[in-house]
Amino acid sequence: MLTSHLSRRAVLAGAAAAGALTAIPLGQVRAHAASGAAPSYRWRNVFIGGTGFVTGVLFHPSVRGLAYARTDIGGAYRWDSGAAAWVPLIDHLGWDDWNLLGVEAMAVDPAHPNRVYLALGTYAQSWASNGAVLRSDDRGATWARTDLAVKLGANEDGRGAGERLLVDPRDSDTLWLGTRHDGLLRSTDRGATWATAGGFPGTPSASGQGVTLLVAAGRTLYAGWGDSDGSAANLFRTADGTQWEAVAGQPSGAAAKVPIRAAYDRNTRELYVTYANAPGPNGQSDGSVHKLCTANGRWTEVTPVKPGGTTDDGGADTFGYGGVAVDARRPGTLVVSTNNRWAAVDTVFRSTDGGRHWTSLKDSAVLDVSETPYLKWGEDAPKFGWWIQALALDPYDSRHVVYGTGATLYGTRDLKHWAPQIRGMEETSVRQLISPPAGEAHLISGSGDIGVMYHERLTASPSRGMATNPVFGTATGLAQAARKPAYVVRSGWGDHGNGARSDDGGQTWAPFAAQPSLAKDAPGPIATNADGSVLLWVFVHWDGTKYPAHRSADDGATWTEVSSFPKGATPVADPADPTLFYAYDTDTGTLLASTDSGLSFTARATGLPSGDAQFELVAAPGRSGDLWLSVKWNGLYRSTDGGLSFDKVASCWASYTLGFGKAADGADYPAIYMVGSTESTTAVYRSDDEAGTWARINDDRHQWGWTGEVITGDPRVYGRVYLATNGRGIQYGEPV
Numbered sequence: 001m002l003t004s005h006l007s008r009r010a011v012l013a014g015a016a017a018a019g020a021l022t023a024i025p026l027g028q029v030r031a032h033a034a035s036g037a038a039p040s041y042r043w044r045n046v047f048i049g050g051t052g053f054v055t056g057v058l059f060h061p062s063v064r065g066l067a068y069a070r071t072d073i074g075g076a077y078r079w080d081s082g083a084a085a086w087v088p089l090i091d092h093l094g095w096d097d098w099n100l101l102g103v104e105a106m107a108v109d110p111a112h113p114n115r116v117y118l119a120l121g122t123y124a125q126s127w128a129s130n131g132a133v134l135r136s137d138d139r140g141a142t143w144a145r146t147d148l149a150v151k152l153g154a155n156e157d158g159r160g161a162g163e164r165l166l167v168d169p170r171d172s173d174t175l176w177l178g179t180r181h182d183g184l185l186r187s188t189d190r191g192a193t194w195a196t197a198g199g200f201p202g203t204p205s206a207s208g209q210g211v212t213l214l215v216a217a218g219r220t221l222y223a224g225w226g227d228s229d230g231s232a233a234n235l236f237r238t239a240d241g242t243q244w245e246a247v248a249g250q251p252s253g254a255a256a257k258v259p260i261r262a263a264y265d266r267n268t269r270e271l272y273v274t275y276a277n278a279p280g281p282n283g284q285s286d287g288s289v290h291k292l293c294t295a296n297g298r299w300t301e302v303t304p305v306k307p308g309g310t311t312d313d314g315g316a317d318t319f320g321y322g323g324v325a326v327d328a329r330r331p332g333t334l335v336v337s338t339n340n341r342w343a344a345v346d347t348v349f350r351s352t353d354g355g356r357h358w359t360s361l362k363d364s365a366v367l368d369v370s371e372t373p374y375l376k377w378g379e380d381a382p383k384f385g386w387w388i389q390a391l392a393l394d395p396y397d398s399r400h401v402v403y404g405t406g407a408t409l410y411g412t413r414d415l416k417h418w419a420p421q422i423r424g425m426e427e428t429s430v431r432q433l434i435s436p437p438a439g440e441a442h443l444i445s446g447s448g449d450i451g452v453m454y455h456e457r458l459t460a461s462p463s464r465g466m467a468t469n470p471v472f473g474t475a476t477g478l479a480q481a482a483r484k485p486a487y488v489v490r491s492g493w494g495d496h497g498n499g500a501r502s503d504d505g506g507q508t509w510a511p512f513a514a515q516p517s518l519a520k521d522a523p524g525p526i527a528t529n530a531d532g533s534v535l536l537w538v539f540v541h542w543d544g545t546k547y548p549a550h551r552s553a554d555d556g557a558t559w560t561e562v563s564s565f566p567k568g569a570t571p572v573a574d575p576a577d578p579t580l581f582y583a584y585d586t587d588t589g590t591l592l593a594s595t596d597s598g599l600s601f602t603a604r605a606t607g608l609p610s611g612d613a614q615f616e617l618v619a620a621p622g623r624s625g626d627l628w629l630s631v632k633w634n635g636l637y638r639s640t641d642g643g644l645s646f647d648k649v650a651s652c653w654a655s656y657t658l659g660f661g662k663a664a665d666g667a668d669y670p671a672i673y674m675v676g677s678t679e680s681t682t683a684v685y686r687s688d689d690e691a692g693t694w695a696r697i698n699d700d701r702h703q704w705g706w707t708g709e710v711i712t713g714d715p716r717v718y719g720r721v722y723l724a725t726n727g728r729g730i731q732y733g734e735p736v
Helices: 006-016 095-100
Strands: 029-032 039-047 054-060 067-071 076-080 086-087 104-108 114-118 132-137 143-147 164-167 175-178 184-187 213-215 220-225 233-239 244-246 258-265 272-277 286-292 297-301 320-326 334-339 348-351 391-393 399-402 409-412 417-419 432-436 443-447 451-457 472-481 485-496 499-502 523-528 535-540 546-552 559-561 581-585 590-594 616-619 628-630 636-639 655-662 671-677 682-687 712-713 722-723 730-735
Touching: 054 104, 054 391, 054 399, 067 104, 095 682, 104 175, 114 164, 164 213, 175 213, 175 220, 213 258, 213 546, 220 258, 258 334, 258 391, 272 334, 286 320, 286 334, 320 616, 334 391, 348 399, 391 472, 432 472, 432 712, 432 722, 443 472, 443 730, 451 472, 451 485, 485 523, 581 616, 616 655, 628 655, 628 671, 682 722
Parallel strands: 104 164, 320 391, 472 523, 655 712
Antiparallel strands: 029 143, 039 730, 054 067, 067 076, 076 086, 104 114, 114 132, 132 143, 164 175, 175 184, 213 220, 220 233, 233 244, 258 272, 272 286, 272 320, 286 297, 320 334, 334 348, 391 399, 399 409, 409 417, 432 443, 443 451, 472 485, 485 499, 523 535, 535 546, 546 559, 581 590, 616 628, 628 636, 655 671, 671 682, 712 722, 722 730
């Protein structure tokens, strides 16, 4: 369910957008109901399955079959047991609220089954907006919202730690919220207003983790604290909600530096706590598991396997401990997970005697990923998982265990057979989309973390899984020859090569015979000309450093530097003339063109908007020299003379990404799809008259936060549009 990192492009654009946000004072409330006019479009996810880091799963203790899940950048979900699918809960959050798609914590009220709460905020950096708390009385169908005066960090270190949001077991109107840098907050009106909780002993740090978990043990509340060095107290409790104290006798040392998660066994009155020497999910190399008998205050270490041993191949077996869940039906039965155990692979341990003895469930696991083949990651068989911090045990079924990884959510009903339980859940951060004009697949995608995929069906995970030969983590470029659609090229971050070509429309791949030395550390966008005879590859390091582009005229066997190409620009091929390429130099606001198949570039139009590396240049299909330039809040420009001149399009004042699809009946120009603003709302629009007029095609329930990466229409199906999101996968819309 969760894997990912926010794309660099989205971070930069989001930082700029955040500068325009107005912070709402602590306690001020804004109501929201996920409503809107009946949409003219039906929106669905292109099915891949999970594809992201699931940071938390929460079974409702009082309702069979009711569960919630949170992700680091892709929102929250409710499990619909009747449909056996996850229902997204915060797709209504729009462009200005992109930072709220990350869910820091969630909480349910055992006494009121319809109530659910979310603490939202992806980044705690200065350029990000403040966090917010959503509260619902109908299981997330509608929400009321309170904007906070503090920042949360759902996609920062520690995002897989315990729930930082808790309904007080003594009073359903009282809620507690642990923050990273602003201590402990308390609400006495069901989350409508918040104030700093008095008497909490943790001292906030600008660079620390703050509160890592909140859990109730009977009527006593416990809070984990992530800013200790391992020698000072990092677990506190209160019996009355006013006076907090350090828990006596708590474990110390590097293996217990950060309390990660905790679970209370009410039958035995024991609190289980997992620890690590870092907040995770990365960076943990030591950890432990301890239990506290709340009746007498006695601590007992119950660590299944101590980190620091040696693997079969002689490597160091380093890891921390992450998830913990107790069996509500069987006293002393619980599960815990390792985290960041790369050498020996993470596992889930199970004990039926309070932690005295443990069994590794990985050792007998049978994994079935037939519904989501990409989970093999180009190998013969999938591995049990990594980044296992979300771990939950169904209170109504002792053999129903689920755990999140960096890419999915696995579940079992018999403690042996495991399969992804992710239908309805999509968290991909999408970077590139191509809708081919012919062939089996209507879509090829390039994404963060999961590379390139060939979607032969939109309603099933790609049967080939991730593109192999080579396998990429994150894709950085994807291009198709306009007059030879069987020829596709891709680039990205790979261990065994950074570029590849396909001669069958993206079904199978062959790595380039050679690649420039820059490719390994700075793979950037790639383009192919109209007939597939020339490649242009741009190199940009992840830190933003730009390098010269390179050209190949022999399918990547040899490469030569193109010194006249603007460093870091995205090459755009003319869709009709193989000799033409274009590039937009965002540093100077200059359109450059090549008339010799990419050998050299010269300036054409100058004086265009500059200064933002994410401006987008797109060529209209089937037409030579018909260029469209999206320059964000500077608007939309068009050239019909190959970039010699541009005219500003008067019908919209902002354009973030633009694409084309099949023309409407009777129209002689392709349908245009845009994420932008024609009046005051940033939304998804379609124009059937060359941008003369626009019609909004999404609605207030379908906004998905950040959607400024890429959009494209289907050249074979009028009205169908594919939209990349940063955390909610690929959305596709069709007229109702």
